[in-house]
Amino acid sequence: xxxxxxxxxxxxxxxxxxxxxxxxxxxxxxxxxxxxMGSLAVLYLLLGGEFIAAAQLVVYAGAIMVLFVFVIMLLNxxxxxxxxxxxxxxxxxxxxxxxxxxxxxxxxxxxxxxxGDVTFGSFVGGSAQEIGKRLxxxxxxxxxxxxxxxxxxxxxxxVLARKEID
Amino acid sequence: MNFFIVSLIKxxxxxxxxxxxxxxxxxxxxxxxxxxxxxxxxRRVGPHGLLQPLADVIKLLTKEDMLxxxxxxxxxxxxxxxxxxxxxxxxxxxxxxxxIKVGPVTTGMEITDLNIGVLFILGISGLGVYGVAxxxxxxxxxxxxxxxxxxxxxxxxxxLPMALAIAAPLLMLNTLSFRAMTDGxxxxxxxxxxxxxxxxxxFPQIISFILFMxxxxxxxNRVPFxxxxxxxxxxxxxxxxxxxxxxxxxxxxxxxxMITVSCVATLLxxxxxxxLWPAAYGSNFLxxxxxxxxxxxxxxxxxxxxxxxxxITLPVFGVLFLGLAALFLVPPLQLVLMPLFWFVSKVGAxxxxxxxxxxxxxxxxxxxxxxxxxxFMFPVALxxxxxxxxxVALT
Amino acid sequence: MPLPxxxxxxxxxxTWYLALSAILFxxxxxxxxxxxxxxxxxxxxxxxxxxxxxxxxxxxxKLKQNDGHIFSFFVMVVAAAxxxxxxxxxxxVFKNRQTLEIDEVxxxxx
Numbered sequence: 001x002x003x004x005x006x007x008x009x010x011x012x013x014x015x016x017x018x019x020x021x022x023x024x025x026x027x028x029x030x031x032x033x034x035x036x037m038g039s040l041a042v043l044y045l046l047l048g049g050e051f052i053a054a055a056q057l058v059v060y061a062g063a064i065m066v067l068f069v070f071v072i073m074l075l076n077x078x079x080x081x082x083x084x085x086x087x088x089x090x091x092x093x094x095x096x097x098x099x100x101x102x103x104x105x106x107x108x109x110x111x112x113x114x115x116g117d118v119t120f121g122s123f124v125g126g127s128a129q130e131i132g133k134r135l136x137x138x139x140x141x142x143x144x145x146x147x148x149x150x151x152x153x154x155x156x157x158x159v160l161a162r163k164e165i166d
Numbered sequence: 167m168n169f170f171i172v173s174l175i176k177x178x179x180x181x182x183x184x185x186x187x188x189x190x191x192x193x194x195x196x197x198x199x200x201x202x203x204x205x206x207x208x209r210r211v212g213p214h215g216l217l218q219p220l221a222d223v224i225k226l227l228t229k230e231d232m233l234x235x236x237x238x239x240x241x242x243x244x245x246x247x248x249x250x251x252x253x254x255x256x257x258x259x260x261x262x263x264x265x266i267k268v269g270p271v272t273t274g275m276e277i278t279d280l281n282i283g284v285l286f287i288l289g290i291s292g293l294g295v296y297g298v299a300x301x302x303x304x305x306x307x308x309x310x311x312x313x314x315x316x317x318x319x320x321x322x323x324x325x326l327p328m329a330l331a332i333a334a335p336l337l338m339l340n341t342l343s344f345r346a347m348t349d350g351x352x353x354x355x356x357x358x359x360x361x362x363x364x365x366x367x368x369f370p371q372i373i374s375f376i377l378f379m380x381x382x383x384x385x386x387n388r389v390p391f392x393x394x395x396x397x398x399x400x401x402x403x404x405x406x407x408x409x410x411x412x413x414x415x416x417x418x419x420x421x422x423x424m425i426t427v428s429c430v431a432t433l434l435x436x437x438x439x440x441x442l443w444p445a446a447y448g449s450n451f452l453x454x455x456x457x458x459x460x461x462x463x464x465x466x467x468x469x470x471x472x473x474x475x476x477x478i479t480l481p482v483f484g485v486l487f488l489g490l491a492a493l494f495l496v497p498p499l500q501l502v503l504m505p506l507f508w509f510v511s512k513v514g515a516x517x518x519x520x521x522x523x524x525x526x527x528x529x530x531x532x533x534x535x536x537x538x539x540x541x542f543m544f545p546v547a548l549x550x551x552x553x554x555x556x557x558v559a560l561t
Numbered sequence: 562m563p564l565p566x567x568x569x570x571x572x573x574x575x576t577w578y579l580a581l582s583a584i585l586f587x588x589x590x591x592x593x594x595x596x597x598x599x600x601x602x603x604x605x606x607x608x609x610x611x612x613x614x615x616x617x618x619x620x621x622x623k624l625k626q627n628d629g630h631i632f633s634f635f636v637m638v639v640a641a642a643x644x645x646x647x648x649x650x651x652x653x654v655f656k657n658r659q660t661l662e663i664d665e666v667x668x669x670x671x
């Protein structure tokens with residue numbers, strides 16, 4: 001059951017990522033990236049990171065990608081123009097890629113030490129209470145510094161994009 | 167396997183109830199707005215217009231589902247699908263009642279109870295922006311694009327005061343899961359004041375409740391914040407090019423969002439399914455009394471009817487109400503029905519406020535709307551959070 | 562309910578998660594190098610950051626500590642700040658050059 005869920009969502013992630021790289025219009029790439037982030041949130045849930053899964057949905061998929069989508073819709077610049085490319089890399093690339101992946105998989109299986117399995121529910125340190133405890137005691141200084149960083153980013157973004165695009 | 171089958175049954179029940187509630191919420195809205203405006207509302211289809219939602223569904227299903235030639239086809243079909251999907255997914259973490267025992271199965275009255283329920287709802291309402299933005303983009307029409315972008319910007323701007331208004335009672339309740347949150351609001355002060363978050367010491371969350379309700383109006387694009395989708399502004403905004411079922415999809419998404427915001431407000435602020443005064447003082451008889459009085463009113467109006475068909479339909483309604491009142495007297499059913507009654511009446515009261523405000527208030531201009539979010543609600547929410555944190559820390 | 566014998570183990574080993582992270586990172590690098598629209602390049606950077614987040618959470622699972630989660634949270638925050646400023650820069654470039662292709666912003670080339 002865990003394996004099946006992992007394979008389904010990993011397949012969705014890889015398909016959306018390939019779609020991101022392949023699509024011409026940036027809005028399709030943006031939607032594929034949202035799909036990647038959604039399925040990654042499910043994978044984080046499988047790894048026991050409930051807070052990070054929720055933060056991924058709220059921050060990444062719900063705010064950063066909305067910013068991307070807004071900018072793409074406002075600029076309305078259209079898709080990429082096709083550049084004339086040579087033919088043989090396209091037809092030799094994909095089989096060579098699969099060969100490379102198979103070789104890396106085989107070498108990785110032989111060389112890496114056996115690692116444990118990931119069972120859902122065996123890591124309980126990812127809840128909001130535990131993360132809050134670490135974040136506000138051990139990692140307090142980075143937390144405050146990132147709030148200053150966000151303030152700098154807000155001021156920078158407002159200054160840079162100040163005049164209206166018409 | 168028992169868990170999967172029970173979850174499947176619960177999902178089917180919740181989806182069926184949700185579909186019917188969405189349809190009849192539109193009927194209630196039309197009737198309430200009509201009576202506020204001193205007219206009658208729908209009354210032709212079925213007694214008192216009760217079959218009007220059915221007529222609307224038949225009309226929407228049989229209307230020509232056209233695809234304009236200038237739209238971006240993939241996104242045109244994707245946008246209402248995303249809007250409806252995100253609006254309905256957030257119902258799955260809302261508990262409707264306590265843990266009950268039905269036959270051999272002990273289960274809570276929700277589809278699932280996540281440890282991070284509140285964050286899940288915040289995330290899904292953040293993702294609900296995409297349905298609107300894509301609808302505006304796909305229509306390939308500058309009015310729709312402006313309406314879609316305005317609506318998305320409004321939804322994002324109001325997410326911030328909403329999140330801060332949610333954070334303040336969370337400081338007092340100390341949990342993110344909805345069921346644990348409602349369990350923390352059980353009990354009574356001085357024997358009769360309920361320990362709901364709006365009444366709970368050290369700092370009653372009344373300002374948070376008002377902030378959450380206002381942000382909820384803005385998140386669901388309801389009056390007074392419905393400039394991006396009003397019919398007479400911007401040529402109906404982002405759903406200009408949509409017709410029949412896809413348009414119905416956006417409306418179902420809006421009503422489902424309204425229901426979600428009302429349910430979250432009930433669970434966070436109004437104590438969920440806990441009654442207003444203790445059962446020792448007779449709060450178990452409130453639904454019996456309410457439905458019995460409704461039945462008697464139906465019978466008394468049937469004696470001198472205002473319309474000729476009322477002579478037949480009002481006694482039928484009277485019998486139905488008295489039957490419901492009798493149902494609440496059965497002790498085995500009371501464990502399930504009483505919390506459900508209180509939850510539904512609180513959610514219904516908040517939905518009535520939504521409809522009442524729609525009938526009463528004019529709408530904001532867009533710059534007034536955005537200025538209100540960023541220059542008024544956000545500082546007030548921050549100060550509220552600070553004062554709550556101070557109050558919790560000092561006790 | 563007895564399932565038929567599946568070709569994969571019932572719980573996924575940790576290396577599968579790391580392999581997925583490597584594949585996503587490689588796809589991000591490919592998008593970064595081969596695409597010419599600046600916004601798509603930016604989204605490939607976000608894809609690389611997500612792959613790294615997955616790697617952090619995986620190792621946090623292995624070591625049974627939640628420091629990886631906190632680091633991943635900071636990566637998200639920095640990605641948000643970077644996205645805001647980067648998109649503001651892209652808006653300014655578009656306003657001045659009226660193009661989003663990085664090959665055409667080349668007036669300093671010889």
